Amino acid sequence: MPSYATPIERLWYYAFRILCGMVLLFLILPILVIIPLSFNEGSFLVYPMTGFSLHWYQDFLNSPEWMLALKNSIIVAPGATLIAVTLGTLASIGLTRADFPFKSLLMSILISPMVVPIVIVSVSSYLFFAPLGWTNSYLTLIAVHAALGVPFVIITVTATLQGFNQNLAKAAASLGASPFTTFKTVTLPLIASGVTSGALFAFATSFDEVVVTLFLAGPKQTTLPRQMFSGIRENISPTIAAVATILIVTSVIMLLTLEYLRGRSEKLRTAAAA
Numbered sequence: 001m002p003s004y005a006t007p008i009e010r011l012w013y014y015a016f017r018i019l020c021g022m023v024l025l026f027l028i029l030p031i032l033v034i035i036p037l038s039f040n041e042g043s044f045l046v047y048p049m050t051g052f053s054l055h056w057y058q059d060f061l062n063s064p065e066w067m068l069a070l071k072n073s074i075i076v077a078p079g080a081t082l083i084a085v086t087l088g089t090l091a092s093i094g095l096t097r098a099d100f101p102f103k104s105l106l107m108s109i110l111i112s113p114m115v116v117p118i119v120i121v122s123v124s125s126y127l128f129f130a131p132l133g134w135t136n137s138y139l140t141l142i143a144v145h146a147a148l149g150v151p152f153v154i155i156t157v158t159a160t161l162q163g164f165n166q167n168l169a170k171a172a173a174s175l176g177a178s179p180f181t182t183f184k185t186v187t188l189p190l191i192a193s194g195v196t197s198g199a200l201f202a203f204a205t206s207f208d209e210v211v212v213t214l215f216l217a218g219p220k221q222t223t224l225p226r227q228m229f230s231g232i233r234e235n236i237s238p239t240i241a242a243v244a245t246i247l248i249v250t251s252v253i254m255l256l257t258l259e260y261l262r263g264r265s266e267k268l269r270t271a272a273a274a
Helices: 007-037 055-062 064-097 103-110 118-129 138-162 166-174 179-208 211-216 224-234 238-273
Strands: none
Touching: 007 238, 055 064, 055 238, 064 103, 064 138, 064 179, 064 224, 103 138, 118 138, 118 211, 138 179, 138 211, 166 179, 179 224, 179 238, 211 224, 224 238
């Protein structure tokens, strides 16, 4: 803070930071509450804790229902992420390089799954796939989850391409490289951070999604979020807190990875500009 700031400016400076800290604490507090409960020895989600135990993590690992849900999430989320990254990256490159009528309209349509309420997406997907008999299917669930992840890939990759020097691709083409070789050796390494960031967002979107799964998945396609939702409705068990803790740790690791990729992207852009 500048030394020449007035008392009112100093007051606002510290008050604003205190307010931001209180908002962040309000958002983080539920996480700080649920994590210790996953290690509680008792059978209820209450404080004070009766003791420390890993029993609920063992219950998660030994439960056929939870293991089936974990297996389904591991099947659906990576599959949806792969499709979302492929389609989203290709769409981003096409939208960035080409200039055609209704380009903005097409962009709005592609990112619309991000802004349309998830209940509407779920109901419309069910009404479309149910008459075809394609509900209760991994492929249907993966396809809809991929559609939800594509907007995140498009946004992150498009943002990365805005700072991409097209002269590098032109130079590779002038030296005889094919379009695929140019993309693989020049374009992709420089936009890899954006692609990876979009992939992480798409994976998180699919891995945490529950509403679409409630409409489209059958008992054999139950994912972790749906199993947690069912557990909360039927029988609240500290196992849910253990699963939530695992998901929280996974999300933190993904956020740290995004921050690392952001710093790496800045270094690559600086090196390419030099």
